[in-house]
Amino acid sequence: MKKLRHLSFVLLLSGMLAACSNDDGATENAEASGEEYEPATIRLAYNLPPDHHISHGIEQFVQKIEEESNGQIEMQVFANGQLLSDKDMNQSLLTGGIEMGMNSSTIWSSTVPAMGIFDVPYVFEDYEEVGESLNGEFGDILRSEMEDVGVKVLMFGDYGFGQFANNQRPLESPEDFAGMKIRSVGTLPSELIQAYGASPVFMGGGEVYMGLQRETVDGATSGTTAMVQRSYDEVTDYLTVNNYAYFEFILGVNQEYWDDLPENTQTLIEETANETEEWIRHQTKLEDEETLQVLKDRGMEVYEVPADELDVWKEAAMPVWRTFEDEAGEAGEKLLDIAEEE
The missing domain is CATH 3.40.190.170 (Bacterial extracellular solute-binding protein, family 7)
Known part of the structure; x- marks a missing residue:
């Protein structure tokens, strides 16, 4: 009986040590994968159909943020108009009804007239020119105009030529x-x-x-x-x-909400948005070429x-x-x- 009790104690002690060891390992792994991010829940709404290339880009954006933060940042996505119509989305974003929203520059132009630049005919001639402009003073002006009404631009999502x-x-x-x-x-x-x-x-x-x-x-x-x-x-x-x-969609975040986020969370979101913006721009050109050929074939x-x-x-x-x-x-x-x- 004493041997049995001794064996049980040894097994229990071994289990406790193993558990401690596993906890330490889990902590190290969590820290390495972004466990240090403060918990946050971010609602993101958009109205494009799920098979659109911008929709694919947004889903990649969401997935990477959740993975890089080890699930501490939860992205609740409402696609294809599930939560808000495109007409209602901007007001909800401005008032904090949602944290993030993606909507067309055309709709934003009623609130921020400068966003109408993408509807001015023949401003852009090619895809590369758009990217260069948005990464320079041209894009800075638009971002500043949006911030003046309370929205930070995270990403310009290229829709393509009209x-x-x-x-x-x-x-x-x-x-x-x-x-x-x-x-x-x-x-x-x-x-x-x-x-x-x-x-x-x-x-x-x-x-x-x-x-x-x-x-x-x-x-x-x-x-x-x-x-x-x-x-x-x-x-x-x-x-x-x-x-x-050249039609654009804008991924924006409520400025007050953004300002309250920890710096490392802001950095993660901005870096991921920049990567996604480049992917969407590259994909846009391919989509325009492929779908034009489809219409010809049909x-x-x-x-x-x-x-x-x-x-x-x-x-x-x-x-x-x-x-x-x-x-x-x-x-x-x-x-x-x-x-x-x-």
């Missing part, structure tokens, strides 16, 4: 728009549609297919990624590729405006530049000056 699809006729010059009804998404895009002689019709993204099918509208402007995802080829016959605008008649004809399209669009300058003031003028210099 094009025109329609079910009436090829659009090979601005004059070809005359008399058509084109779905629009904001003030400046509507100005452009009017400048080209058509009538803008405001319509949500989910309504466009039915609107084209029922001929409530004759055409729509969007990126080719959305055109493929929403099957525009089934309800339109013609596509004009003129890269007239039978859409595609007209790609030759480079030597773009000046005609730009000249007809100049009223939009003047409208933007009036709305965005000094910041808008500075952004246009930088864009023209570059």
Whole structure:
């Protein structure tokens, strides 16, 4: 019996020592993997469909933050409009209803007019130019304008270049728009549609297919990624590729919430956001090229405006530049000056 009790004691002691050893090892591993991060729960909302390349980027962003913090930072993601519509999201972000939100620059422009720069036609000519601009003074101005209303920009998510699809006729010059009804998404895009002689019709993204099918509208402007995802080829016959605008989505965080986060948490989020922004930008170019080919393969008649004809399209669009300058003031003028210099 004494031997049995002695054996039990030895086993118990060994177990306790092993447990202590495991705890020490777990602590070392936790510290190495980011256990030192303070616990936080961050709600992030966006409205893009799950198969969009920006959505993939956001999911990578979320996953890395949770992994690097060893789960201490919990990211609660509400995708595809589960929590907020795009119209409601900005107000919720400004008031702290959510901590993070990703929304289009077009929608932000109603609160921060300078964000309308991405809807000003023919400001950007290629993907690399966008990245260089956003990493320089151009991007700094936009970040500052957003901070003035209480939102810190974490990431610019490239959506891609905007094009025109329609079910009436090829659009090979601005004059070809005359008399058509084109779905629009904001003030400046509507100005452009009017400048080209058509009538803008405001319509949500989910309504466009039915609107084209029922001929409530004759055409729509969007990126080719959305055109493929929403099957525009089934309800339109013609596509004009003129890269007239470069659509952006903004990942922002409530400034007051951000200021209260520990410095190492801020650093982790910012570094991860920068990596994700670069991945999305690279992916955007691939997506634009692939989806354009898909639309061609599906039978859409595609007209790609030759480079030597773009000046005609730009000249007809100049009223939009003047409208933007009036709305965005000094910041808008500075952004246009930088864009023209570059």
